[in-house]
Amino acid sequence: MNERIDRGGSSHPLIELALARLREFGREPEAVFWTFIFPMIMSVTMALAFPGSGTKPAVVGIEPGVHAAAIRDTLAHAPGVTVRDIPAGDEARALREGEVHLLIVPTEPPVYRFDPARDESRVARLLVDNALKQASGRRDPWSAREEPVQIAGSRYVDWLIPGIVGLTIMGTSMWGIGFSIVQSRMRKLLKRLVASPMRKSEYLVAQVGGRMVLLAPEVAVPLLFGVFVLGMPIRGSLLSLSVVCLVGALAFGSLGLLLASRARTFEAISGMMNFAMVPMWILSGVFFSSSNFPEAMQPAIHALPLTALNNALRSIVLEGSPLRGVAGELAVLGAWGIGGFALALRIFRWR
Amino acid sequence: MINAVVGVRCTDLVKRYGDVVAVDGLSLSVSRGECFGLLGPNGAGKTTTIEILEGLLEPDAGEVEILGLTWKGHERELRQRLGVQLQETQLADKLTVEETLRLFRSFYHRGRTIDELLRIVELESKRRSWVGKLSGGQKQRLAVACALAGDPDLLFMDEPTTGLDPQSRRQLWELLTHFRQQGGTILLTTHYMDEAETLCDRVAIVDHGKVIAQGAPRELISSLGAPRVVTHQGTLEDVFVALTGRHLREE
Numbered sequence: 001m002n003e004r005i006d007r008g009g010s011s012h013p014l015i016e017l018a019l020a021r022l023r024e025f026g027r028e029p030e031a032v033f034w035t036f037i038f039p040m041i042m043s044v045t046m047a048l049a050f051p052g053s054g055t056k057p058a059v060v061g062i063e064p065g066v067h068a069a070a071i072r073d074t075l076a077h078a079p080g081v082t083v084r085d086i087p088a089g090d091e092a093r094a095l096r097e098g099e100v101h102l103l104i105v106p107t108e109p110p111v112y113r114f115d116p117a118r119d120e121s122r123v124a125r126l127l128v129d130n131a132l133k134q135a136s137g138r139r140d141p142w143s144a145r146e147e148p149v150q151i152a153g154s155r156y157v158d159w160l161i162p163g164i165v166g167l168t169i170m171g172t173s174m175w176g177i178g179f180s181i182v183q184s185r186m187r188k189l190l191k192r193l194v195a196s197p198m199r200k201s202e203y204l205v206a207q208v209g210g211r212m213v214l215l216a217p218e219v220a221v222p223l224l225f226g227v228f229v230l231g232m233p234i235r236g237s238l239l240s241l242s243v244v245c246l247v248g249a250l251a252f253g254s255l256g257l258l259l260a261s262r263a264r265t266f267e268a269i270s271g272m273m274n275f276a277m278v279p280m281w282i283l284s285g286v287f288f289s290s291s292n293f294p295e296a297m298q299p300a301i302h303a304l305p306l307t308a309l310n311n312a313l314r315s316i317v318l319e320g321s322p323l324r325g326v327a328g329e330l331a332v333l334g335a336w337g338i339g340g341f342a343l344a345l346r347i348f349r350w351r
Numbered sequence: 352m353i354n355a356v357v358g359v360r361c362t363d364l365v366k367r368y369g370d371v372v373a374v375d376g377l378s379l380s381v382s383r384g385e386c387f388g389l390l391g392p393n394g395a396g397k398t399t400t401i402e403i404l405e406g407l408l409e410p411d412a413g414e415v416e417i418l419g420l421t422w423k424g425h426e427r428e429l430r431q432r433l434g435v436q437l438q439e440t441q442l443a444d445k446l447t448v449e450e451t452l453r454l455f456r457s458f459y460h461r462g463r464t465i466d467e468l469l470r471i472v473e474l475e476s477k478r479r480s481w482v483g484k485l486s487g488g489q490k491q492r493l494a495v496a497c498a499l500a501g502d503p504d505l506l507f508m509d510e511p512t513t514g515l516d517p518q519s520r521r522q523l524w525e526l527l528t529h530f531r532q533q534g535g536t537i538l539l540t541t542h543y544m545d546e547a548e549t550l551c552d553r554v555a556i557v558d559h560g561k562v563i564a565q566g567a568p569r570e571l572i573s574s575l576g577a578p579r580v581v582t583h584q585g586t587l588e589d590v591f592v593a594l595t596g597r598h599l600r601e602e
Contacts, residue, residue, distance in 0.1 A: 005460045005461075006460065006461050006462070007456060007457050007459070007460075008456045008459075008462055008463060008464045008465060008500075009453070009456070009464060009465055010453045010454070010456045010457035010465075011453075011457060012457065013454075013457040013458050015457075016453055016454045016457040017454065017457075019450075019454075020443065020446055020450065020454050023445065023446055023450065024443055024445045024446065027445040027481075028445065184443075187440070187441040187442075187443075188437060188439045188440045188441065189440060189441065189442065189443065191407065191437060191440065192435070192437050192440040192442075192497075194407070195405055195406075195407055195430075195433075195435040195437065196430060196435070196455060196458045196459075196497075196501075197427065197430035197431050197458045197459060197460075197501070198458045351407075
């Protein structure tokens with residue numbers, strides 16, 4: 001039929017569906033608040049917990065004893081060491097709770113008590129040992145010239161912000177889409193829509209597409225915060241960064257559709273969302289590098305969409321990688337997006 | 352050749368949910384331009400039947416023909432020509448009346464303008480109100496406007512006036528009557544006798560998934576004969592009681 005389509009002043013259904021979705025979101029003040037405020041709170045908290053500049057001193061405890069005073073005097077001049085007196089009987093607690101990194105028993109020669117599995121403790125041991133031996137008259141054969149460099153982008157917060165951007169994209173895409181679909185299903189609105197001539201695929205595309213409009217501000221909030229408040233550099237192009245964010249949001253939007261495709265209650269969708277997202281919070285290198293996990297787990301970890309998104313974001317933001325450099329990560333995200341959408345369309349429950 | 356006279360026809364419909372037989376060999380025929388009512392108590396199988404006819408449920412057995420077409424292979428065409436109002440749909444609370452109509456209108460390739468729809472259901476003054484702020488009657492009129500968006504040939508209404516105050520019911524009846532006068536066909540379900548008597552050319556009384564009586568409301572009432580109706584003018588309620596020994600509104 002070549003009949004001209006008359007929509008009576010309405011736009012294409014895709015646009016009307018996406019607009020409906022956006023209007024509903026925009027008229028929900030709490031949703032707007034949490035979408036934008038949450039990543040900011042998280043960035044501030046992490047920045048406070050892991051200050052970027054200056055090194056933390058090694059905290060050394062000294063037990064009471066004959067030589068305690070001498071050792072304390074020596075260490076008081078040692079750079080990067082803070083000394084604390086620990087009363088007898090309190091040693092185990094002080095070490096366990098990280099109040100001190102190293103405990104010195106002031107005998108001749110002294111005894112060092114520390115947990116060698118803790119990095120801070122090993123550093124404290126080296127500093128203390130060096131200072132005490134020099135004070136006892138050790139002569140070093142030579143001293144290296146030290147050149148301290150301050151590299152912007154190498155601090156923990158710089159590494160962290162792209163992870164928080166990835167986390168934001170995952171969270172807002174999946175919760176935003178999942179909850180609104182379950183709500184429409186509970187209200188029987190989905191059933192009413194399929195009783196109309198609406199195309200099912202258009203509804204699903206509009207749900208994911210509508211979110212893309214929100215993506216720019218969602219991503220901009222943590223990024224701008226990182227750049228202007230925490231001094232994080234962005235080395236790659238903004239265009240590459242936008243492409244990665246967009247592909248990531250499409251992938252997680254499709255996964256949100258998939259998880260919501262059969263859920264009938266908010267409890268069900270919440271459980272599934274957490275089941276899908278919490279492992280990625282831990283495994284995908286948001287707060288600490290996923291290289292901490294055993295080698296055998298790495299292929300699986302790299303196949304996770306959040307790992308791919310975080311790695312791609314960090315490559316572009318911190319290393320200035322071009323899009324070519326993150327093609328593998330984009331392929332992983334694309335596979336999740338297309339696979340998730342196709343499966344969602346097949347199994348979606350409209351009633 | 353497409354049968355131009357058939358509005359809705361179904362034969363020997365069966366729908367089971369586990370051990371429960373919701374629809375048990377039900378057959379109907381509704382002509383074009385007719386208003387036909389499915390009348391029966393709650394749980395009689397009215398909603399299941401109308402949802403099968405609307406193409407939302409697959410029957411376990413039986414044939415369905417809508418406007419001379421089967422659902423299989425003609426779904427897209429049929430959806431453009433039908434208007435549907437479901438019993439429990441809650442439209443999005445935070446969209447305005449106009450936005451809701453725009454959304455539904457966008458799915459149809461032809462039909463009425465938003466202004467026409469608002470005028471027909473008398474919601475012009477509520478154009479910019481959120482759906483969540485409307486009264487029950489206004490929400491129901493909006494649901495009807497959504498059903499009318501594509502200027503349908505056939506309207507399915509599942510208990511259109513349940514829960515409405517008398518004035519809102521009258522308003523909705525006038526709307527449906529107007530649709531009839533324009534040549535439209537209506538199939539509705541109800542458990543209100545007066546609604547069936549006022550609106551319907553013919554009714555089928557449904558109980559336990561079967562049609563137990565069918566005909567024009569007046570015919571059905573007069574078929575009871577004089578002795579049964581002594582104290583008041585007969586109603587469809589009397590017909591139902593005579594056939595089943597129960598009252599329609601019994602739970």
